[in-house]
Amino acid sequence: MTTTPKSFSETKHWLRTAETITEALPFMRRYTGRTCVIKYGGHAMGDAELSRIFARDVVLLKQIGINPIVVHGGGPQIGAMLERLAVKSEFVDGLRVTDQATVEIVEMVLSGSINKSIVQAINEAGGTAIGLSGKDGNLIKASKLRRTKHDPESNIEKILDLGFVGEPQEVNPHILMELEQDDMIPVIAPIGAGVNGETYNINADTVAGAVAAAMGAVRLLLLTDVIGVLDKNKELISDLTVEDVKRLQSDGTISGGMIPKLETCTMAVENGVDAAVILDGRLPHAMLLEIFTDRGIGTLIRRE
Numbered sequence: 681m682t683t684t685p686k687s688f689s690e691t692k693h694w695l696r697t698a699e700t701i702t703e704a705l706p707f708m709r710r711y712t713g714r715t716c717v718i719k720y721g722g723h724a725m726g727d728a729e730l731s732r733i734f735a736r737d738v739v740l741l742k743q744i745g746i747n748p749i750v751v752h753g754g755g756p757q758i759g760a761m762l763e764r765l766a767v768k769s770e771f772v773d774g775l776r777v778t779d780q781a782t783v784e785i786v787e788m789v790l791s792g793s794i795n796k797s798i799v800q801a802i803n804e805a806g807g808t809a810i811g812l813s814g815k816d817g818n819l820i821k822a823s824k825l826r827r828t829k830h831d832p833e834s835n836i837e838k839i840l841d842l843g844f845v846g847e848p849q850e851v852n853p854h855i856l857m858e859l860e861q862d863d864m865i866p867v868i869a870p871i872g873a874g875v876n877g878e879t880y881n882i883n884a885d886t887v888a889g890a891v892a893a894a895m896g897a898v899r900l901l902l903l904t905d906v907i908g909v910l911d912k913n914k915e916l917i918s919d920l921t922v923e924d925v926k927r928l929q930s931d932g933t934i935s936g937g938m939i940p941k942l943e944t945c946t947m948a949v950e951n952g953v954d955a956a957v958i959l960d961g962r963l964p965h966a967m968l969l970e971i972f973t974d975r976g977i978g979t980l981i982r983r984e
């Protein structure tokens with residue numbers, strides 16, 4: 681059956697749709713053939729309909745020649761499982777202190793249920809997704825995170841011991857390139873393997889940034905549960921340079937999970953990623969609005 685527009689408003693709707701597609705053309709040209717790393721945060725994946733929309737948008741990117749790589753988090757889901765198993769958990773500067781029992785649960789939740797549900801959603805949307813953790817194909821070689829924190833009482837830098845929290849030492853881009861060439865969509869759980877066979881829990885933003893840098897991505901998109909980086913008056917900051925980020929960090933404008941997020945963006949844009957964007961994963965089609973319109977949403981971070 682064919683349908684033709686029946687009313688003036690219906691015609692306007694069709695015209696608007698056609699205009700939107702035409703508007704997207706220059707952006708498609710800019711991004712085609714390039715890699716776009718999407719960090720899908722645990723907070724952003726709470727709603728079933730939003731998850732379906734996310735999966736469809738990822739497939740759409742692939743369909744028009746952009747290579748999406750999904751790196752997912754799962755902080756709230758790990759938290760819920762730890763609570764069920766009565767394992768206590770605390771965060772320092774947005775990072776979960778991770779002992780041996782915790783790292784086993786973190787790996788189970790991230791590489792298991794969360795990874796597979798994203799893979800399944802993308803496959804149901806018509807794509808071919810492959811789930812990986814940093815252990816698969818030696819994707820991420822990790823080491824124990826070395827971090828210090830200034831102690832105002834003693835005025836010295838104290839070494840933080842976060843247990844099995846890791847940082848990527850090396851990301852192997854070859855396996856991801858192979859998958860891209862075969863039209864597959866990698867979905868990565870932020871788990872890394874150490875040289876002595878130990879398992880590391882790595883912040884998902886950090887993994888996304890390291891993967892984006894290793895792939896020379898055109899964009900690193902961090903989907904989260906806020907509209908972007910907010911200033912002290914809770915207003916959205918739409919653009920930031922690396923210098924601006926340092927200032928926001930030292931004057932305390934950013935805290936908690938926003939700290940590793942912006943550190944990641946800085947690392948990524950200093951290592952060959954064109955730009956990083958922190959945007960609201962609760963907004964349907966947030967990625968498409970960011971990539972295919974000149975309005976942009978969220979906070980865009982560039983080198984300078």
Ligand SMILES: Nc1ncnc2c1ncn2[C@@H]1O[C@H](COP(=O)(O)OP(=O)(O)O)[C@@H](O)[C@H]1O
Pocket residue numbers: 721722723724753755774885903904905906908909910911933934935936937938939941
């Ligand atoms: N200046 C800021 N602007 C926006 N969010 C901030 C800021 N400082 C701290 N945050 C916190 O960072 C959180 C996002 O980080 P996180 O909870 O780790 O998200 P995700 O689970 O998506 O990775 C926000 O929900 C907010 O509570």
Ligand SMILES: CC(=O)N[C@@H](CCC(=O)OP(=O)(O)O)C(=O)O
Pocket residue numbers: 720721722723752753754755756758774775776786845846870881882883884885937
């Ligand atoms: C070291 C560390 O904090 N790891 C995170 C890994 C998951 C994650 O980063 O999830 P979100 O992106 O949803 O926050 C954690 O254990 O929660």
